[in-house]
Amino acid sequence: MKRYSRRTVMFAAPLTILRGQSASPQYELLIRGGHVVDPWQNLSAVRDVAIAQGKVARIAKSIPESEAAQVLEAKGMIVTPGLIDVHVHVYDGVAPLGIPADPNCIAKGVTTVLDAGSAGAHTFPGLRKYVINVVDTRVYALLNISVIGQSTLSPGNPWGELLDIRYANPKLTAKTIEQNRDRILGVKIRLTENIAGKHDLDALKLAREAADAVQLPLMAHIGGTFSTLPKILDLLRPGDVITHTFRQEAGGILDDRGRVLPEVKRAVANGLRLDVGHGAGSFGWAVAESAMKQDVVPATISSDVHQYNVHGPVLDLATTLSKFMHLGMTLEQVIERATKNPAQTFGFPQGLGTLKPGSEGDVAVFKLDQGDFMLFDSVKQSRIVHRRLLPVATVKSGRIYGSASIPVVTL
Ligand SMILES: [Zn+2]
Known part of the structure; x- marks a missing residue:
């Protein structure tokens, strides 16, 4: 092995x-x-x-x-088609999680990415100037509702960008998006308690206001939240996205007995999209196995590749796709979730995500590759994939x- x-x-x-x-x-x-x-x-x-x-x-x-x-x-x-990864962090050297785009994306078959909220209204001009305009990977972005963009560096400084809710500024967010519609495809918010505190729902309402103003999707990062997931889902709309769907901690999609929350199933039936966003703490084999047995499957498979998972367990998007083949999806189904579905969910320019x-x-x-390969999730559990x-x-x-x-x- x-x-x-x-x-x-x-x-x-x-x-x-x-x-x-x-x-x-x-x-x-x-x-x-x-x-x-x-x-x-x-x-x-x-x-x-x-x-x-x-x-x-x-x-x-x-x-x-x-x-x-x-x-x-x-x-x-x-x-x-060149793969599309809708959750990466490539604001290298600025946002705490950032990694260089090219060796981790285009060199690994991912020609197009969505930087998921590394930058906010105050820091987006730098993402555009020093990353988007410079790298070979096609970089698009979701704009963080917090004007300072991402700020946590766990464990060094685990205090997030929304602990002071005054940083959540829908007007500046919408204005920056209007000025950069060619590269910004939606709004991002992180709701974990060390990031959004106990006022997560108030922050989410402000993100909702920004997304509605520009008529673009809102991506909400879930798990470890002060408020319950059903309360969060109440503020999301058809076409919005939750990321870290298979996260193995409180605030996830399963109840105490391992059943997918009825509110999640209802939201998906109404058009909410589930994204993987594997990350360093956001993909559990057991949660994914249980959810998929209950017919809850991701609309998009993304890596959330960043500084603290690029050397494992994430490595790259292809490895995350391989994990979903092990979970029972066909090759065609995983490729669809890294080409067509991301292109449709986030309105990428025509001609990306297909070979038409x-x-x-x-x-x-x-x-x-065929064989026996040990792949880890975010909570140190492994499976042998073939x-x-x-x-x-x-x-x-x-x-x-x-x-x-x-x-x-x-x-
Ligand atoms: Zn992320």
């Missing part, structure tokens, strides 16, 4: 084969022979994917290599990012 170490997901040295020049090929890149999973097209079959001018140009059973300048050999691999011809040329290639997705190559707008660990043939 192999322990899943960080080293195993590093890319191998690039293997590039040069075959001389061909006369002005039609496609820049051909991703050849992989098993393509694109839930938006109901596609799960071996296909070639051709990219021209940074966009997906054609998907077919066989596209001649003579029509492409470069070929990525994906035989035996899984090929998906004309969409952005963002592609992720994975090896579906399949895991390993990122082996990422393509953004038709260009191979970094080095692929599968053959790249330049014709």
Whole structure:
């Protein structure tokens, strides 16, 4: 049995084969022979994917290599749209949880991310200037209702951004969103008691006011709250999202006897979306197993990758997807929750999260490794999973990012 170490997901040295020049090929890149999973097209079959001018140009059973300048050999691999992770923290060096986006996102098959509230109205300009405008990963954001953005650094300073509710400012939040609608896709609030104190519902009402003003989704981080989850759900609307759904502590989705709260089921039936947000403290195998047996499944699978989980237990989004395959979802179902569903939940620009011809040329290639792998949750419990997705190559707008660990043939 192999322990899943960080080293195993590093890319191998690039293997590039040069075959001389061909006369002005039609496609820049051909991703050849992989098993393509694109839930938006109901596609799960071996296909070639051709990219021209940074966009997906054609998907077919066989596209001649003579029509492409470069070929990525994906035989035996899984090929998906560039993944979308709707809960990450990439305000590197500023927000306490922040990590660099590129080595943890695009290098791992995640071409598009949503930074979930690292920045608030006062600190968003820096996220835009020093992260969004600079990194290769496509970074979008949810704006924290607290103007200072995230402030906890547990255990060093566990006092959160809403303990003083005066920092929750719906007017400034809405104004900043209006000025940055191209990059801000919603509002974020963290409700745990060390962050939002005993006035969590008052803070949530202010977040509600901001989200309503700009007509965008509100993502609420649950677990360990002063108020009960049903009271929190009362303030959420169809199209809103709760993250940390499978958190194993008080304030979660299960009652004392392990049954999913009827209020959660009702909210989901009315259009509330459940997000995973694995994180360092927010995914319990036992909770997920119990909830899924009761037909409660996530709409989006996100990692909440940050400084305190990137070396384990989260590692990357592909590992979180592998955990949900172990929980009984098919490969297609987990890919849907990291491509189509996130794109629809948060209104990302058209052309992300699918390989439909004309969409952005963002592609992720994975090896579906078989064996026995021990994967941990956030409360030190492990399961032996038998399949895991390993990122082996990422393509953004038709260009191979970094080095692929599968053959790249330049014709
Ligand atoms: Zn988070």
